[in-house]
Amino acid sequence: MVEKIRIEEMIVVEGKNDTLTLKRWFDCDTIETNGSAIPEVILERIALALERRGVIVFTDPDFPGEKVRKVIDQEVPGCAHAFLPKADATDHKKRKVGIEHAGFAALKAALNAARSSTMELPADFDPVPFSRLMEAGLIAGADAKKRREQVGELLGIGYNNSKQLVKRLEQFRISVEEFEVAMKQLEKEQNE
Template identity: 55%
Template sequence: MVKIKEIIVVEGRDDTVAIQRAVEADTIETNGSAINEETLERIKLAKEKRGVIIFTDPDFPGEKIRKTIAEHVPGCKHAFLPKEEARSKKGRGVGVEYASVAAIRQALQHVYEETLELKEEITFDDLVTAGLIGGALAKARRQRLGQLLKIGYTNGKQLHKRLQMFQISKEAFCTALEQVLQEEKQHE
């Protein structure tokens, strides 16, 4: 079993169980989106000692937790799980706890390190021109682009920020966008 050096931040106990089925790792549980100061201090200490990977559910509360941690503990690493890989068998819930061992391992193999010095290689105008902001297909395109780049689903503003934060190259962006557009054509 693969051993992860960093401590993985998850939302709850079920997420810890799912992570430990997939890899050998220690976790910190936030116990929901109301993260207290004590938990943030534990995450800060973990980042200083071993590094931290934020691995929250691909939903609104999970994104809120990710954002809160990133604000208070800059420089963390991030792992993202596509929503379709995190659905419960009954289709009612979305979370890390529902993901397969393979999906969790895949997400942890494509971890992004947050960059504190943001360089704008891909502009907001580039996103508008690519049809990722505004228009009937923008949401679906962003969703697929997020899967291909392994940065999760975002709205337009978040996409711009994540592309900068994780220093996605213009080349990687264009390659993924080209694939999104080709897939669109095949489904017409």
């Protein structure tokens, strides 16, 4: 029997199938939100877990998953977030998207890349200028949506619309240097 990888932080997932999938490969504890209408008692449990062990929010890469993530980020700031690319979480036969459809390698990569989010910007933080996002073709243009999706995956911050991208780059303290490395990687992949 292969020894499971231990995850110290509590992992917040949407449901039972997500928990079962994670426990198949990881020695971990989860908190299930059971949907996007998160009860106060669950938010309190997440806050306690954050205080005692740390929390990784790991929701499905879809609209309901993003809604859960936003509620938790607003109500319990400071949690780490893991993002799974939609391609790695899709069951093409059933046409469903969710953590429960992802394989070990994708889950491990997403959990390893989890990043903390915070709303307060440190005085010395230098955000990626909006003009650079425009120049990179991430705000407008025919391929902007696809490019944002690819950059989000490279940076480990998930898919974002134009407005979310600006916010997430700041929330997850993506430096100009990190952004430029991701853009070079994106250009390299597109030229291959």
